[in-house]
Amino acid sequence: MSVLTVPNAARTRRTPLHSAGFWAALAFGVLVVLAAAVPRLLTGRDPLDIHLDQSFDPPSVAHVFGTDQSGRDVFARVVYGAGQSLLIGLGATALGLAGAVVLGLLGGLGGRALDAVTTRFIEVLYAFPGLLLALILIAVFGNSAGTQVIAVGVASMPGYARMVRGQVLAVRGSGYVQAERVLGRGPARILVRTVLPNAFRPLAVLITLGVGQAIVWAAALGFLGLGVQPPAPEWGAMLNAGRDYVQQAWWLDFFPGAVIVLFTLSLTVLGRAVRAVTEPGGRR
């Protein structure tokens, strides 16, 4: 969960708009989102179509990322894989956050007893290695993109929940909330209008980073042969399938691996940029 901690080095004196890295990350992020939304814009090839006479062709003008053991175009598979990976990343993050909000609010607003119970529950979840938790869920519910979303979402939930609880507690005890109480505003209004917006602002950064984390986890599960099944294009599953041929066809693992790294890196850079813009301390 180290990704949930934004290191101090992330702080920069310049605004993100002055950074070439930011623009490169944004461009790559947009490209991946485009690939996920309209893959046909980037490739005219079918990611599942085989050409046995072209198996293991190295990268060339015709196949920029080469072809796999069935002569399928690796570039087309990486492009179409973006949809799966992004769906799992966003879905899992959304699920993780939704669960975290419930747990965090219960802990932060529910009184001492409820806080103790939810905190212990979060700690138990937290103590459980995320990937192991995901593996158990997949073992129980079977292999599918849906299970991957649930598995990664649940596994990322405790990290978010702790953040939400901490933020809610901090905001609840803040001077401006006390001021609102003094002014006679109702608890519901204070919760919706003041506590939630203030508690969630720092989470914007985490969400950006969390999507990247979820994609890496989903790829890890795919690499272990769990989640989306072949021949469906998914970055982790592609890494797994290419592993057996790594000695003779390096491109099968290199390109999906590079895209996972670059996309996660892009999300990290974008997350830092969001943080720099939203956090008062980030724009010193």
Place this chain on the structure above:
Amino acid sequence: MKRAISAVVVGLTVVLTAGCAGNAGVATSSSGPVRGGMITYAADREPTCLDPHNSGDMPQTYVARQYLDSLVSETAGGRVVPWLATGWTISPDGLTYDFTLKQGVKFTDGVPFDAAAVVANFHQILDPATQSSTDLLYLDSYFDQAIALSNHAVRIRLKRPYSPLLTALSQAFFGMESPRAMARGLAANCESPVGTGPFKVVQWNHERDVQLVRNDGYDSAPANARHAGPAYLDGITWKFLKDNTSRYGALGSGEADLIFNVPPEDEELARADQSITLQSFVHSGSPFSLDLNTRSPIFSDIRVRRAFVHAADAKEAVQSAYAGVFPYEGNILSSGTPDYDRHWHETLPYDPVAANRLLDQAGWTHRDAEGYRTKAGRELSVRLPYNADSAETPPADLTILQDVQAMEKRVGIRVVLDARDEASMNAVKGDPRAYDLLGNYWNSPTPEVMYIRFSKATLDVGNGENTPFTWDKGLDDTLLRASATTDPATQKRLYQAAQGILAAKAWSMPMYPIQTRLAVSKRLKDVWIEVSEGEPVLSDAYLSAGG
């Protein structure tokens, strides 16, 4: 799913010595065999039970060969030679086999090997509690009883003549086990079966290895062994390394002295490696095939079955996925099987035009948005469950399945690849509603395998081995007549006719024959592959002095 039994292939054991002839790095063994030393054998699959009478899958027979002896053995020329039985006579009507047994042999628990022990073995094999599948299907239609005539003479009575009997008995699936050990019950016997063989089981560390040590009192080697008397090696660690890359790597790192199943994708590297020797054996019997479930609503129509086979370029798929290392086989029998008829090789060749025509005739004339055919609003979709474990469905097999899926799509058939775990695959196997297509193979030294795979008798046993869930009276009669005769010409004619019947039925889409492929460290000498089932034989193996 991956089930199989044995193999005879005359002259198909190929020894490929990696690299050039000279090898300065490995000590020569001019001094001859050396006694001593432990070796590690790395297998791709783990048996479910070490008693091969139970179930009857290939990993069982490979390991069982090291601690069980059979009544007879088979030579590379297809001849049956003495082993625990020193001789036998067959009555003129083919119904009575009298075996004379080797004297002075003891099981490693001290129980003497005698006629009563042989009788006990047949009883155990046929006892439903043993849950035999392979042995049962070889014997069930023919076996009547086993009788101890004296201490060292045993009679087997048959219900009907069965000329492949001796060949069948040469397999380690019919290895002789101690009656005392078998009496402990299936669970205990699965863990530590006791035989008269060159090694004995010390311990089975599940999901890790089986520890075997030499039987110092061994003196019952088969007539075709390279030496008599105890094995040279002190023992074997029979290790399970199902990941292809790790297993091949274990050989390079010295963690293993020989490995089973060199991955085809590593073939080139293995050939170039000066420190190892490659041995391969192409099994006879029934090749790896996709069987079509005739009880499925879609494949009950022979036109759709034929269309399915025509639509897939199986030859190209095999050659591509197995990099030319595994040959394509388009007949219901593998080419090394006795009485194989090449005429029935690839009777339904790749022909998408024919496939489309047959599907049109069958009424699958409409197409949905994705291009799949439909009839009365129903999509032409078939389910193909497979074992997600990479040891059960190796990468090349998975590639073939995906290639078939893509080829079928071109004629409008959706193939749903359904990755499942082991337990779920076992449930699928006997259930005609659970699949439309299923991968299967049966390694066997005899064309009798056609009866085992596709007879009414096997269907009636109900253990899911008749994967197309069907039978044909003409086929059954032909095969029963073939096994009843001892005249080679008549037998050949009948077995070849049976291949023709099966080709016309399109119950199965053959792909490639299974192989035993060993990579052996050059310091380990005299490893050989026997021919009834392609079992690695380690009782003659020794570590060279330089090793």
